[in-house]
Amino acid sequence: MTIIVTGGAGFIGSNFVFHMLKAHSDYRIICLDKLTYAGNLSTLEPAMSNPNFLFVKADICDRKAVNEIFEAEKPDIVVNFAAESHVDRSIENPDVFLETNIKGTAVLMDACRKYGITRYHQVSTDEVYGDLPLDRPDLFFTEETPLHTSSPYSSSKAGADLLVMAYHRTYGLPVTISRCSNNYGPYHFPEKLIPLMITNALADKPLPVYGEGINVRDWLYVEDHCKAIDLIIHKGTVGEVYNIGGHNEMRNIDIVKLICKELNKPESLITYVTDRKGHDMRYAIDPTKIHNELGWLPETKFADGIKKTIKWYLENEKWWKPLLKN
Ligand code: NAD
DSSP states (O other): OEEEEETTTSHHHHHHHHHHHHHOTTSEEEEEEOOOTTOOGGGGHHHHTOTTEEEEEOOTTOHHHHHHHHHHHOOSEEEEOOOOOOHHHHHHOOHHHIIIIIIIHHHHHHHHHHHOOSEEEEEEEGGGGOOBOTTOTTOOBOTTSOOOOOSHHHHHHHHHHHHHHHHHHHHOOOEEEEEEOEEESTTOOTTSHHHHHHHHHHTTOOEEEETTSOOEEEEEEHHHHHHHHHHHHHHSOTTOEEEEOOSOEEEHHHHHHHHHHHTTOOGGGEEEEOOOTTOOOBOOBOOHHHHHHHOOOOOSOHHHHHHHHHHHHHHOHHHHGGGSOO
C-alpha cells in the first residue's frame, strides 16, 4: 500500500506521517509538501531514515509535478492535508488560500482520476459550518449542518469540500471527507493559539487574547485526529463526510489561564487585543457518526494532552525558536 500525504511537513500532516509509519510498518508513505512558512523539513527528520518514507518537495497546484509523482509512485490512497491554514493570514490575503486550498485540491483529484486510486481523502475543518451561538450549548455541528462560512480560510475549505463531492458524483472518484475541530499537540506552528501562548509565556512576553477571550473551541489532541483519519481511509464509506471531535469545549481565555498556571507564569501577562474580524463564537462537533460507524473515540483527555504538549514545547526549543517572529 502506498499513501501520498500532502502537507506532511506541517502540524497535523507530520503527526499523521509518524502515526502511519508506526501503525502500518509495511506501507510506503510519500510526503508531498511545498514547504511554505508553515512546513518544516526538520519536523520530518525522524522519518527520513525509514526506507518506507520519501519526501518530495512540490506544490499541489503544480499539475506537472503532481502528475510526475503519481506516475512514479502509483499511490493507492491520497490524504490531502496541504493547505493554507491560518485564519488571520486569510483575512490579510485571501488569494493564496483560494489557490492552494481550492485549486490544489482539484489538481490532486485530477491526478487521482488520471492514474487511478482506491481513495482520495480530504482533510477539512469544522470551520466550514460557521459558528454556533454561545447561549445554545445544546447545539452541535453534525454532518448535515449546512456550510455557512465566516472567513476566507473557511470559505476556501468549504469550496474544496464541495469540489470533492462534485468529483465523487460526476466522475465517481472514491472520496471521503473529515471535518475536525481544533487540534493541539507537538509540531504546532507558534502562530496558533496554544503554541503562541506557551512560547510567549516562556519568554515572559504578553499573551494576546482576542476580544474578551470568550470564544469557544472544541479541542482535540492531534494523535486522536490522526487515528480517526487512519480509520476513515480504511473503513469509512466512500462518498461520506465524518465529523471528528471530542466534546472538549473550552473558552480561549480559560486555555490561556491554564497555560499560565502550568508554566507558573502570572495572568498579568494576558493582554486583550482588538477582536478578529468576523470572529466565530463557538465551534462544537457532534462525533456520533464516526463513533457509531467506525468505533472511533478520542483517547487523550485535555488535562493530559495539554500537559504533554507543554512538556514537548519545553523540551523542543530547538524546533520552535527559529520559527518565532522577532
Ligand atoms: P499547517 O499550516 O501546519 O501545515 C500545512 C502544510 O501544507 C505545510 O507543511 C505547508 O508547507 C503545506 N502546504 C501549504 N501549501 C502547499 C501547497 N500549495 N502545496 C504543497 N504543500 C503545501 O496546517 P495544519 O494545522 O497541519 O492543517 C492541516 C490540514 O488540516 C489543513 O487542511 C487544515 O485545514 C486542516 N485542519 C486543521 C485543524 C487545526 O486545528 N490545525 C483543524 C481541522 C482541520
